[in-house]
Amino acid sequence: MMGQWGEEDDEKVVIRCYDDRRDRIELECVEKSCEIGHNDQTLIFTDTLGDPICRIRNTPLFTMMVAEVGNKLVGSIKGSVKPVEFHDKLVKVGYVLGLRVVPWYRRRGIGSTLVRKLEEWFVSHNVDYAYMATQKDNDASLGLFVGTLGYVVFKNPSILVNPVNPSGGLKLPSDIGIRKLKVKEAASWYRRYVAPKTEFFPDDIDRILRNKLSIGTWVAYYKNSDNIRSWAMLSVWNTSKVFKLQIGKSPLSYLLLTKVCNFLGRFLQFLRLSSLPDLFTPFGFYFLYGVHAEGPLSGKLVRALYEHAHNMAASDDGGACKLVVVEVDGEGGEDDESLLKCIPHWKMFSCDDDTWCIKPLKCEDEMSCLSEFTKMSLSSKSRSLFVDPRDV
Secondary structure (H helix, E strand, O other): OHHHHOOOOOOOEEEEEOOHHHHHHHHHHHHHOOOEOOOOOOEEEEEOOOOOOOOOOOOOEEEEEEEEEOOEEEEEEEEEEEEEEEOOEEEEEEEEEEEEEOHHHOOOOHHHHHHHHHHHHHHHOOOOEEEEEEEOOOHHHHHHHHHHOOOEEEEOOEEEEEEOOOOOOOOOOOOEEEEEEOHHHHHHHHHHHHHHHEEOEEOOHHHHHHOOOEEEEEEEEEOOHHHOOOEEEEEEEEHHHOOEEEEEEOOHHHHHHHHHHHHHHOOOHHHOOOOOOOOOOOEEEEEEEEEEEEOOOHHHHHHHHHHHHHHHHHHOOOOOEEEEEEEEOOOOOHHHHHHHHHOOOOOOOOEOOEEEEEEEOOOOOHHHHHHHHHHHHHHHOOOEEOOOHHHO
């Protein structure tokens, strides 16, 4: 990277808005220099399909800022604003994502400057809270946001990932019925049953459900009327229309596991053994959001809804979606614990170290902020987290 960006310590860093006509090519270089991964062997490349702001474009208000040294882009950050219900009141929240600084220019304050400029933009649009997500072992990210910028951890969700079986669909239980809800009906159910029990419930849920990326909402129930008290629902978001992922490098163990699972999958499908899809070519995934269940026998219904979504992914777009992903609150109550158990997922793909951090932007007194943080952290543990698919 030194040869590409050069050594320009004395030049001033300029933060400005992203200009698609002049910045797109250089921004791709910045992104490629900052591939994400859990270790040095596994890197995940993101193909934005020619749209660098694809991940925020579906939110009501968004921006992208870039850091420039001389005439070269050396960093970027994205932000979006939306209304949510938080602690039983309607507030505006700003989501910080996609912070990138090329390796040669790190540890020079560019990352913190980008975040502060984005926070200023949030404040200019009357945002109450800024929040971001990282991994609990990402010391650099937590050191910046928590250690330097005053964010606090308030949730630790788990990301559950399961490969789509490319060889066929899953058989659904015969005693369970699944019905697709109309958008208006789904929005009503979410507001009635989900909003009172979750944090960050989007006030524009109708807009999310009507988005072209939201395939639909389904409810599962037992056909036997004796179990009418148990039911479950979820919605499906198709990310493959927005961006694609690709594994760039991987350990030998993963390569061997892929070959073995694919081989056995041809002969042991009757054991419901899924073969692994090809993740070394660009792929998308289905994101399951708004997962909610009620009743003593709801776990089996959630699993049936997952299997229904899996079958849609297996038959959609010629296999473009190769994973099914859902994020649940790992620190919630018994319902969240049951979701972890009843939603199929591979541990080698999933992670339980997602970390959400938050910061009030309208609190001028430091002691008052600390008190609010403490109250927020304690009360949030009693409520689950609604993961907006637009944040994925």
